[in-house]
Amino acid sequence: MELAAFDTTCMRCGKPAQLRFAGPCPDCVAELDARFPGVAREVEAEEYVPKVNVTANAVALKDD
Ligand SMILES: [Zn+2]
Numbered sequence: 001m002e003l004a005a006f007d008t009t010c011m012r013c014g015k016p017a018q019l020r021f022a023g024p025c026p027d028c029v030a031e032l033d034a035r036f037p038g039v040a041r042e043v044e045a046e047e048y049v050p051k052v053n054v055t056a057n058a059v060a061l062k063d064d
Helices: 026-035 040-046 056-060
Strands: 006-009 016-019
């Protein structure tokens, strides 16, 4: 099964591009790759690490 490329615009430089996924165009991917060899995708994923500030105590302290 192969995904067909569709007409869209690069999410980074805004140029029209044919992509299989919404995101940066091949030019931008190459640029990011050159700047962060092999880590561009990981960096993107790690921006989403949630900071867990658990406030379970507030709930547990409910007294009745
Ligand atoms: Zn681009």
